[in-house]
């Protein structure tokens with residue numbers, strides 16, 4: 001071993017660790033991959049990003065002899081950084097599909113967050129660290145927001161209190177990092193935690209003693225509300241991928257040219273939004289329902305390049321479904337999603353195919369396990385699967401006119417109607433389906449969606465504010481996070497949606513692309529309005 005610029009990475013192949021690799025490389029380090037238990041024992045510095053489920057990770061580690069090598073490496077007190085499941089695996093056991101035994105380095109158990117009291121699970125988003133122990137790793141991170149995505153967490157107890165270096169509160173206090181000698185692990189994702197996360201990596205990779213202790217801020221922190229920049233991407237008439245933006249989903253210019261509106265290059269815009277403080281970036285391949293996305297290599301390239309520069313979560317959607325190409329070769333939606341994950345996506349988003357899955361489920365009451373939604377969330381976890389809902393408002397005079405959940409609307413319809421339901425569509429709004437946004441949201445939650453991206457065709461691109469009626473109805477109905485989308489035109493629209501609904505995040509496109517409102521202005525406004533957000 002010996003090279004000061006080399007880090008050993010334990011990637012046991014259960015998922016995407018591209019972002020961790022990107023972050024390490026971004027800081028100027030080389031990666032050596034573990035191929036055998038001996039590689040672990042020979043490492044000078046080991047990074048262990050756990051992915052997948054606890055039980056299957058332990059199976060692989062036990063079967064390959066890596067579990068024993070890890071215990072030995074840790075016993076020798078050599079520099080170790082576990083991430084996410086890489087923290088949980090250090091404990092005695094987990095209740096995830098279990099109990100399952102872990103590495104048993106730290107006394108204690110890993111348990112699911114309890115959603116019975118309405119707590120949103122998975123825990124997705126930015127929490128401020130409450131540092132309880134002075135460590136090299138977390139220098140400068142006290143009170144800073146870092147990015148979490150998990151449903152299970154390690155419980156603090158008397159037996160493990162000496163290990164704990166920070167805690168966070170999400171419904172209950174949980175262990176957000178541990179530290180003992182050279183052994184460190186974090187429950188959050190430093191590779192997705194913006195500048196704060198990169199700084200934590202740097203503290204691990206090139207330890208330096210910084211004399212002054214950061215003052216403890218100890219501000220009570222809840223989960224921060226997220227501000228997401230969304231890039232609708234499609235090929236223009238020359239075949240280049242461009243960021244476009246429609247009005248009520250119509251992306252053609254209405255001048256004589258009728259060209260697809262071109263608002264910039266996807267990677268450039270994504271990187272800019274990251275620098276500007278976006279908490280997440282989403283790419284929606286808006287013609288994915290037509291063409292086969294794996295035929296769409298440019299989109300994969302966009303993801304690869306974006307994930308080298310953007311150290312916050314990336315979501316990609318459009319065209320995720322089973323597909324048979326012209327030559328008769330069949331691709332499962334899981335293969336399509338896997339390709340997106342391998343290319344750097346943290347989450348995938350499903351639109352049309354989730355509507356069909358929900359309709360079938362509501363008709364039969366049977367979860368077949370075969371829908372794209374169910375398959376992808378089973379393999380990658382529900383936190384990796386977003387369902388994008390594209391509803392249109394349909395006014396009615398009274399709720400009994402329809403079998404779908406209605407709301408009493410805040411402003412009446414054209415004929416004085418006082419109620420509306422929100423009809424789901426597929427294929428980018430082209431076809432309406434016999435299911436409402438409320439029914440869809442409930443069904444996809446049961447089928448394994450981890451998050452809902454809630455658009456509204458009527459509001460899209462109009463700048464008149466989010467559809468509060470819709471967002472309140474849906475965010476009150478589910479216990480997974482809801483991202484409010486469509487209609488943001490001013491900073492006040494963001495505080496309004498967080499004050500009046502249970503949305504966990506708000507997404508906008510047009511105002512950012514047209515540079516009308518900078519992301520920072522949105523965040524400063526939210527801080528003034530008393531809404532917790534991540535500030536850099």
Ligand code: 1PR
Nearest residue numbers: 249286289318319351352388428460461486487508509510
């Ligand atoms: O059905 O699985 O192939 O997924 C297609 C995806 O592409 C869906 O997520 C769908 O929302 C999206 N999509 C399809 N057609 C369009 C279109 O605009 N013609 N874009 C489209 C939807 C909606 C939002 C938009 C917000 C905020 N874009 O994501 O970014 O409305 O806009 P604003 O802030 O400017 O108001 P599948």
